[in-house]
Ligand code: KG4
């Protein structure tokens with residue numbers, strides 16, 4: 506990859522281990538990805554039907570050195586050329602986070618570099634900066650992942666206001682649970698996405714939850730999940746053959762409708778002309794198409810990271826880490842993992 510380090514360039518070595526991806530990246534000036542290495546543990550967890558925290562931590566320990574070494578090698582960089590080390594310190598699985606945090610601390614200390622702790626969701630939001638050099642705050646961002654469903658006003662770099670969030674399951678969690686119920690296995694999101702293409706999204710009328718009344722942008726997906734389970738049970742009891750593709754497509758449409766409705770209502774009310782999606786579920790093809798259309802109709806510019814930057818990765822942490830670094834955020838050698846870190850909170 507291209508390498509020319511100007512003295513004013515800020516090169517961030519970023520580390521991400523909050524869940525089941527061991528990832529490291531080198532990012533120049535917050536937007537240019539020089540390397541992006543991801544070791545995915547998905548195969549290891551698939552047999553258990555979900556992420557097993559203990560296994561994730563152990564695998565991170567095994568892989569983290571190699572992943573970081575490869576990130577530096579791919580970028581054609583050595584540690585002394587790095588400006589700072591950024592690491593996800595929350596939210597996430599505590600044992601998994603601790604591996605990345607400890608590793609980043611050790612590297613930063615040994616190389617005499619500043620350490621910058623990054624919020625995982627801030628990373629997901631910053632993923633849109635990577636492929637859109639023109640994107641600047643303010644904008645509205647919908648973060649939809651396995652653990653989070655947040656509608657966030659990005660007021661400025663590092664300044665966020667959460668205006669809506671899920672009251673129960675995250676969108677990705679609902680995808681994973683429904684996928685399990687129709688026998689698709691883990692991770693469910695991509696499998697439902699694929700199977701839906703063969704199904705009719707209007708075949709089954711699943712509910713679209715509206716929670717919190719007028720002006721609320723909160724989400725709820727547990728009712729939808731129960732409705733799918735009830736539908737499957739009642740078909741079974743009545744001896745009706747289940748069309749899994751129709752179930753997948755109808756469920757996916759119900760999730761998509763709610764996410765699009767709330768987001769567009771908020772964008773219109775707040776007069777936002779830029780809208781981004783982020784997180785694993787943001788790679789969903791029907792969701793992307795629906796947002797494309799909804800934004801076009803309203804004259805809103807739609808930003809959507811490539812799938813590789815939607816799923817957990819360290820390039821997004823390198824981008825967020827850059828903006829934290831230039832606003833002066835530095836962490837000490839006592840930096841700890843904070844499994845329930847709030848967005849915008851700096852510990
Ligand atoms: O952002 P991510 O990689 O990890 C978390 O921070 O949670 O998101 C993982 C989630 C999983 O629930 C997975 O099923 C979902 O993203 N996902 C999808 C798709 N690809 C991944 N959901 C729907 N459609 C997809 N194509």
Ligand code: ZN
Pocket residue numbers: 625629650651784785816817
């Ligand atoms: Zn994530």
